Amino acid sequence: MRIRAITGFFFIIVMLGSLLLDHDVFGAFYLLLSSYCLWEFYGLIKKAGFKPNLTTGLLNGAFIYIVFALITYPGENDYHKLLFLLPVTLSTIFIQELFTKHTAPFTNIAYTYLGLIFTIIPFTFFHALAYVGGTFNFHYPMAFLLMLWANDTGAYLVGSKLGKTKLFERHSPKKTREGLIGGILITALAARGISQYFADVALAHWIWIGLLISCFGTTGDLIESMFKRSIDVKDSGGILPGHGGLLDRFDGLLIAAPIVYTYLYFIVNS
Structure with a gap:
């Protein structure tokens, strides 16, 4: 438990530090993070x-992330033209399989594409959170992470003390409905606290974002x-002592990041 706490503390410091430095460090850090998650998946x-x-x-995966990162950078640019290269680069996944002797080539192709969808695409949306208003703003990705951690902490504490009703026992025996409710309530409190420091959107929107997360x-x-x-x-890897792999730490981001970005995009740009 001590190793888990120490690892978690330093990992949080590194992640928040990447947000506070500048947009290049932020982009490069999450490029490495998403690539490692993809490597773990494969x-x-x-x-x-x-x-x-x-x-x-x-x-x-790296090319997809970089292209969409460049497109989100503020100012007039022609980086969107790089999108036309994606059909070419993605087709190499099919072409490469022609030169192998695997018995199930399309299964391999499907898992290769699934890895890109499951890991890289969510991180491109998370990166884009910092630019949802047109300029670099670390408030949105930082608030996202803080509420994500608040949800995990609340769900764990409430679930371990009061949890009785299983949520999806066949997939995760330890998760309970009580834990889910606890996570939502703690995240709502975190959203209220965030609204005191980040006035980019109204309190009601922060609470809705917390609910989505x-x-x-x-x-x-x-x-x-x-x-x-x-x-x-059991675990996606062992890079984080006491926590497993990076994919284990960012599983909450995979579905939530695209949803939250979509919500914020229409709120901020309305």
Whole structure:
């Protein structure tokens, strides 16, 4: 438990530090983070006996993230033209399989694409949160992370003390409905606190964002648990002592980030 707490503390410091430095550090840090999550995903798939196109998938993942990061940067630019290269780079996943002798080539192709959708795309939306208003603003991604952690903490504390009714027992036996409600309430309190310092949107919007993070963050956690159970593994990796892999730490972001970005986009730009 002590190792878990120490690891979590330093990891939070590093993540928040990446937000507070500048937009280049922020973009580069989450490029590395998303790439490592994709690498973990492919590693789990390989343990299950399949053979995703590791190198091609990682290169495409980095390219997708970089292209959308450049597009979100403020000011007039022509980076959106790079989107026309994506069909070319993504087609290499199919083409590469022509030169292999795998018995299930389309299974490998499907898992390669699934990795990009499951890990890289959510991180592109999370990165875009900082630019949802047109200029770099660390308030939105920082608030997202704070509420995501508040939800995890609230769900754990309430669930461990009061949890009785299972939420999705076949996928995550420890999660309870009481824990879900506790996570929502703690996240709402965090949203109220955030609104005192970040006045970018009204309190009501912060609370709605917190509700979205609680609901869809929990959904992402359950989906990752379903994925790990389907291939019979406990943790996605061991890079974080006491916590498992990076994919385990960011499962709540995978579904919530695109949803929250969409909500904020229409609120901020209305």
